[in-house]
Amino acid sequence: MSGVGGERSGRAGSGGRPVRGAEAAGGTAGARRTAGSPRLDRALWRALGDLGFFALRMPEADGGVGLGLPEAVLLFEETGRALVPGPLVATHLAAGAVPGAATGATVVASVDGGLVEWLDEADVVRGDTTGAVPLRSIDPLTPLHRVPAGRAAPDPVAVLLTAAEQLGTAGRVCELAAQHARAREQFGRPVGAFQAVAHLCAGILVRTETARAAVYAAAVTADPADIAAARILADEAAVRGARDCLQVHGGMGFTWESEVHLHLKRAWVRTQRAGGVTESEEALAAALSAETA
Numbered sequence: 001m002s003g004v005g006g007e008r009s010g011r012a013g014s015g016g017r018p019v020r021g022a023e024a025a026g027g028t029a030g031a032r033r034t035a036g037s038p039r040l041d042r043a044l045w046r047a048l049g050d051l052g053f054f055a056l057r058m059p060e061a062d063g064g065v066g067l068g069l070p071e072a073v074l075l076f077e078e079t080g081r082a083l084v085p086g087p088l089v090a091t092h093l094a095a096g097a098v099p100g101a102a103t104g105a106t107v108v109a110s111v112d113g114g115l116v117e118w119l120d121e122a123d124v125v126r127g128d129t130t131g132a133v134p135l136r137s138i139d140p141l142t143p144l145h146r147v148p149a150g151r152a153a154p155d156p157v158a159v160l161l162t163a164a165e166q167l168g169t170a171g172r173v174c175e176l177a178a179q180h181a182r183a184r185e186q187f188g189r190p191v192g193a194f195q196a197v198a199h200l201c202a203g204i205l206v207r208t209e210t211a212r213a214a215v216y217a218a219a220v221t222a223d224p225a226d227i228a229a230a231r232i233l234a235d236e237a238a239v240r241g242a243r244d245c246l247q248v249h250g251g252m253g254f255t256w257e258s259e260v261h262l263h264l265k266r267a268w269v270r271t272q273r274a275g276g277v278t279e280s281e282e283a284l285a286a287a288l289s290a291e292t293a
Helices: 019-025 027-034 042-050 069-082 088-094 156-183 195-221 224-254 260-270 276-292
Strands: 007-009 108-112 115-117 124-126 133-135 144-146
Touching: 069 088, 069 156, 069 195, 088 108, 088 124, 088 156, 156 195, 156 224, 156 260, 195 224, 224 260, 224 276
Parallel strands: 108 124
Antiparallel strands: 007 124, 108 115, 115 144, 133 144
16 A cells, blocks of 8 residues: 555564564574565564664653664664564664554565665555565565665665674674584594684684774764764675685585575675665765865
């Protein structure tokens, strides 16, 4: 059904498990269960709302939690780590503006750079979805549609929260690579003892911690240049980290028993959000040029 002001009402879904099972809703279990036809877990969505995830930055007087951007970054980092599916950023940003978004009763998606995530499962879509065409998403837990609408300037908060999710992915694949390098043995010794594997793991860690410092700092300053730098570093840490983690795992990393390939696919999808890394590079370059002018 069509709504007002470029917003579209959709249908509600069903299903559920407690919020403590967020990793089961995402990850390999969720991908196997929903492969080919992903459905949003409405019970999980409402549980996130009950915990104040979506209303985190709303004032307490308006029924929110009354916290700020640093706390939101920490939460979105954890959702990235757990591969929690759904339009988390869009619903979080809609809290207070779209009825039911703050409590998780309403799932909100948004047009983002010509793409819409979870269009069919959303109750409200912010933006013009006329002519939306389904795409075959590389991430089995993120259905996509392409829309012909032009690109709008990205919301800096959306950029930062996406960077936080990428940081969560980077941290998780760093853990997975180190665990596998310790446990997997070849020629009578852990594969992590071999220099090539050790260097891969070290590189993942360095990129992750560099991105962490940038993302946390941007959450405190909320400066557009800091947010742009954090996005660039977080995208690199997530994508390169997941690729190197796959290298450490070998063929096992591509199987349904492993979550590694899902982190890489989700990281690739996120790179297209909120203007993509190109917009962040342009914003950072403009800020640096202004400082030196």
